Amino acid sequence: MKKIITLVVFAFLIVNCTNEPLSTDIQTEAKQSNSSTSATAKGTYSECDPISINIMAGQFTNAGKILVENDATNLYVTYSALTNWYFSELHLFVGPYANVPIKNGNPIPGQFPYNKSFNPLIQSYTFTIPLSSIILDDNRCLFIAAHSSMKNIVNGNVVRTETGWAGDIKFPGKNWATYFKYCLRNCETPPPVTNCDTAYMFGNNTFIGLEISEKWGWATYYDNVADGTYNYNLYAGAGQNNINNGYLAGTVTIVIQGSSVKVTINATHPGTVFTETHVYLSDDRPATAAPGLYGNQHTLNNSTTDSYDLTYSGDGSFWIIIHAAVCTTD
Template identity: 35%
Template structure:
């Protein structure tokens, strides 16, 4: 059975399709990760042509349109809800006399007994990539509801439509026009910090930056960070600390763990973020038979850049103990929230 939306698309004229293709093109270049709804618009939900029984509220975020039906009439409840959204009322499913046919609307929900319900309509269903590609575009919204006025299914029953504008034809119906919003405000500010897996060695020579009196690799006077010596093939786990200046964990935040599985030939290093709100931005792994000779993470030899909001990253590197003194690992990361 062909989805009603397909029938709608087939009936869109060439001019409209050209407009939508332009919107798709614009959207491809402007999409950003915004999720806060904007453009909230509320209309009356009218039953029996004259009785205000509630509201219809429309808003959108970057990817979706949200249409919420709400009943305020005392004792009333919903039956089946029907929703149609488009950029041309000529494509609205109608009978020969021009009256809309809610049963052919693409979005339907059995809301029997409920007093509120929200439809989520992806912009891609409307041939719009996202809200940034359709700023200011008007959309016709036809919201139909079956309303049991006494709250009893099969009792006093009325049909209802949302919107301020009367539709054409011999039968009454209403609709609203919603303007797509893309005023999401400034993007969230991301703060980042350097992080290290907490091993048993520090880089610093300054006692103020070595509060635990750990052995030092003597690579810097006071920059913080830790290295780990693995004496034999095994599984190891280290806490991942961010912002722990002076090698003092009281100054930082434990954001996750680093696990190292060393089999004598290779080491698999896995970062796992466990702190809420944090994600990995960069990782740098030093893995060698000799202790590290630099504190510059970019020179460790194994660098990863993560472009999403990943909470885990895994790398496998060759690692052999050729001198009998164990092997060395430094697990550095940039974490953001």
């Protein structure tokens, strides 16, 4: 009888070691979170609809949203996880980019001024930050770096543990951390919803085909190109390099004259503006898809046009990538 009991217990332990088990506290919190609202409702803290930015877990999985709004006194930043995703830690920076704790181009979340740890885990949390404590630029704008430690819980087991970041602007370091820009609003009536996306000029090579990234995006190679004017489309949100998954955000005009290359980027989609642009131009094949490493960058304040005057060897053959961070108000 003792041998039978020992074998049963041993088998139970083997079965239950295939996934990381939840603690009793986390199970309790998971039940509580599922019975409550996990997203900030429209105008929870102000007359403005929240700005919504996706939280990407492990770079490629949409695991939640960052919702941002303000009133006359405070900035409100809400972390909201999707079903089966939970937060164990949050780290938040708001203010000028120059003040972000950074080492070798990578942000240091542990040194962000606003942070929170959770045990039990949670699915939603709001930081309330007095505007008087935030350094704003002349346009009453700031940058937000929102980091999170997340767990994917299915049937009571932790099946994934990931780092989460929100935003379309990549930090210049080697990791994939991102951030975004927010400008204070004064709303008497709720404005339309604003969505921010990554946009690329359509080209004759994909990042995947060039084996420089698993994400979507295009590069264009010119071979013995003649002097002249060339026009291209700029697509936003075109996942899997399928333009039907996104929308036409604008156009790109490239004027080639000898070794001079002038690039003009225009937003043509109604309500679309640029917050940042990047251009890669080189005789050499691109080795990275990270926009922050392209070598040419402009930070913009919701502009509808931008331009670059660049040069290359002038032999008629070169590579070019055009990237833009776009926000569209529908």
